[in-house]
Amino acid sequence: MTAATQYDAADPPERPVALADEADLDALVETYDTVLVEFYTEGCSVCASMEPILGIAAQESDAVVATVNPRDDPPLVDRFDVRSVPLLVVFREGEAVERVADGFQPVEDVIDLIERNQ
Template structure:
């Protein structure tokens, strides 16, 4: 089962949106006021453990949650200075305003991250 794409969803989807590449990411952050993007890699255990957390955040927040594997679009690594995963980046009005790359984050802390920047 694959994650839904942005085209599958209405505004503020209740599940994370799977982004394929830089163009998808740019379109999402330009369309929605508040977006949280998780940069992950396949095989990353901590990234996998964030999946249910991001699901909770998607349901409890007005922010749109997206996930992207920067290895699928290498320019993203340089653009967002991805040095470790999972990397969470909050976008507000199309601009990155906050980032956390400290491993696993509980849902409460991710929600606070989004709300703090509101």
């Protein structure tokens, strides 16, 4: 199974999706209209504190939510100019449209970020 076929636009995931690499991220954002991706690193306590927030956002919004560790695929660091984590990036119709790199975000702010980009 290729990355391009593992996602089904008719059946979006209701939980955050763990992405393996750049190809996986590209396949996801090409499949769904609105995608929120958290760039994180292992050992980042703020990133870990975002996990329940992302779970709620996945259930309460129309966006697909995903996480990716750019250390697992270094080209992601340059492509998305990752300077700090957590970095939230909203994709709309395959394009990155907004990013937030201000540390912990409450669920209301994350849902607002998604809604203003739909």
